[in-house]
Amino acid sequence: MSLGGLLGEETGAALQQVRTEPIQQRSAARLSGLLDAAAAVVDEVGFDRITTAMIAERAGASIGTVYRYYPDRVAVLHALHERAVVRFRQRVVDELGASTLTSWWDAVDCVVTAFVGLYRSEPGFRIVNFDDRDGAPAVDAVADADFFARRLADVLVNEFDLPAGDDLIFRLEVAVEMADALLARAFHTDPLGDERFIAECRLVLRDYLDRFYSPQALNLLATAS
Amino acid sequence: MSLGGLLGEETGAALQQVRTEPIQQRSAARLSGLLDAAAAVVDEVGFDRITTAMIAERAGASIGTVYRYYPDRVAVLHALHERAVVRFRQRVVDELGASTLTSWWDAVDCVVTAFVGLYRSEPGFRIVNFDDRDGAPAVDAVADADFFARRLADVLVNEFDLPAGDDLIFRLEVAVEMADALLARAFHTDPLGDERFIAECRLVLRDYLDRFYSPQALNLLATAS
DNA sequence: GGTCACCGAGTGGAATTCAATCATCCTGGT
DNA sequence: ACCAGGATGATTGAATTCCACTCGGTGACC
Numbered sequence: 104m105s106l107g108g109l110l111g112e113e114t115g116a117a118l119q120q121v122r123t124e125p126i127q128q129r130s131a132a133r134l135s136g137l138l139d140a141a142a143a144v145v146d147e148v149g150f151d152r153i154t155t156a157m158i159a160e161r162a163g164a165s166i167g168t169v170y171r172y173y174p175d176r177v178a179v180l181h182a183l184h185e186r187a188v189v190r191f192r193q194r195v196v197d198e199l200g201a202s203t204l205t206s207w208w209d210a211v212d213c214v215v216t217a218f219v220g221l222y223r224s225e226p227g228f229r230i231v232n233f234d235d236r237d238g239a240p241a242v243d244a245v246a247d248a249d250f251f252a253r254r255l256a257d258v259l260v261n262e263f264d265l266p267a268g269d270d271l272i273f274r275l276e277v278a279v280e281m282a283d284a285l286l287a288r289a290f291h292t293d294p295l296g297d298e299r300f301i302a303e304c305r306l307v308l309r310d311y312l313d314r315f316y317s318p319q320a321l322n323l324l325a326t327a328s
Numbered sequence: 329m330s331l332g333g334l335l336g337e338e339t340g341a342a343l344q345q346v347r348t349e350p351i352q353q354r355s356a357a358r359l360s361g362l363l364d365a366a367a368a369v370v371d372e373v374g375f376d377r378i379t380t381a382m383i384a385e386r387a388g389a390s391i392g393t394v395y396r397y398y399p400d401r402v403a404v405l406h407a408l409h410e411r412a413v414v415r416f417r418q419r420v421v422d423e424l425g426a427s428t429l430t431s432w433w434d435a436v437d438c439v440v441t442a443f444v445g446l447y448r449s450e451p452g453f454r455i456v457n458f459d460d461r462d463g464a465p466a467v468d469a470v471a472d473a474d475f476f477a478r479r480l481a482d483v484l485v486n487e488f489d490l491p492a493g494d495d496l497i498f499r500l501e502v503a504v505e506m507a508d509a510l511l512a513r514a515f516h517t518d519p520l521g522d523e524r525f526i527a528e529c530r531l532v533l534r535d536y537l538d539r540f541y542s543p544q545a546l547n548l549l550a551t552a553s
Numbered sequence: 554g555g556t557c558a559c560c561g562a563g564t565g566g567a568a569t570t571c572a573a574t575c576a577t578c579c580t581g582g583t
Numbered sequence: 584a585c586c587a588g589g590a591t592g593a594t595t596g597a598a599t600t601c602c603a604c605t606c607g608g609t610g611a612c613c
Contacts, residue, residue: 168559
């Protein structure tokens with residue numbers, strides 16, 4: 104089975120985001136505490152106005168402690184982003200497991216539901232839309248979208264027999280970009296998410312993918328080959 | 329005729345982005361010079377790494393001059409964004425005028441073409457994807473999208489008899505968000521724009537709007553009422 | 554006793570201010 | 584027409600402030 108595959112294997116300290124791996128157990132709490140604080144601050148002031156001092160104060164730590172764990176300010180944002188992505192993937196897996204899936208559409212629907220749910224409940228979740236404009240060549244939003252598209256492709260191929268290949272990955276990447284944009288728009292003003300945009304997001308995704316992967320389209324594809 | 333309507337009336341100093349309206353003529357040149365400098369710097373270092381000093385130096389001015397015209401650093405970015413949007417709208421109008429439009433689709437196609445063209449030729453045009461995460465309650469990307477959707481709706485209603493109303497505006501706003509996302513993705517890495525994403529953008533827009541505004545859909549709508 | 558964690562004043566660089574200076578426009582006197 | 588010289592616009596850049604980030608010193612754990 105491949106649902107768990109969405110989670111991806113451990114990313115190995117996520118490309119050096121954490122400066123020092125905590126050795127003593129209390130530090131683990133510190134680390135997540137810092138991220139919790141950052142998440143709260145993100146919700147309050149947005150992720151540009153955030154300052155290292157705010158994070159430290161909110162976490163009941165000193166500036167130095169922040170820098171003990173993260174090399175710089177954006178590393179904290181990256182880590183928060185990464186945590187949000189991981190939780191998102193976990194939630195998707197949970198939703199997939201809890202639902203009865205009759206077609207690939209149900210899986211896509213679960214993804215949207217998971218995203219919306221986290222946007223509503225997870226503090227600072229909007230960090231998922233954090234696009235690093237710096238020169239950082241490594242991890243960024245596009246890489247995330249690409250990674251997620253590949254993972255989702257695996258699931259759809261294995262569970263629903265969609266035809267594997269670059270086309271599927273590309274289309275899922277397109278779908279991810281569109282969904283990101285529409286859901287971000289849904290939550291731009293309304294903290295509960297504008298239902299119109301959420302519904303339209305589901306519709307758009309389904310229509311777009313149906314074009315290629317509806318039963319009819321797949322039949323055509325099968326007979327043509 | 330209503331194509332010109334896309335341009336919108338003068339926004340009246342664009343909601344106070346400019347600190348002091350220039351009185352003497354040399355200042356007008358200064359102002360656009362500052363924006364040109366900012367655009368160049370944006371292309372060189374991205375719009376986070378940009379510093380007021382860089383802008384000033386590039387424009388052959390001193391720091392103080394920047395602050396004479398703009399209250400702060402992000403105001404410069406806003407102004408640059410605004411100028412890019414204005415030029416985009418102008419380009420759309422030009423393209424619309426230069427093309428023979430046989431259906432609303434041609435108009436939508438022109439919009440995409442204009443956007444892609446500017447991304448390629450206009451220095452710093454990627455600023456259009458600048459989303460102010462600050463608490464700035466006023467002008468922002470969503471407001472732009474909304475405004476543009478309304479204008480485009482007017483054109484489509486007047487030129488191609490699409491049914492006016494909130495539904496049309498909403499769907500165009502959805503279309504704008506999707507197109508923004510896909511085109512931004514197309515140019516994320518490739519400075520000339522990844523053709524696959526550009527083509528897919530056109531396809532997605534057409535499919536999405538066809539659902540509601542294809543001749544068939546409109547006929548159904550007409551007979552139903 | 555030797556790491557591990559933590560602290561917070563100190564450093565440096567970038568954003569922003571402001572008082573002084575220069576440029577242009579305007580007005581009234583010739 | 585012309586010009587002096589005040590008024591106002593425009594420019595400057597040193598001084599200030601804010602913030603990310605460093606580092607030597609202090610306690611906590613093992």
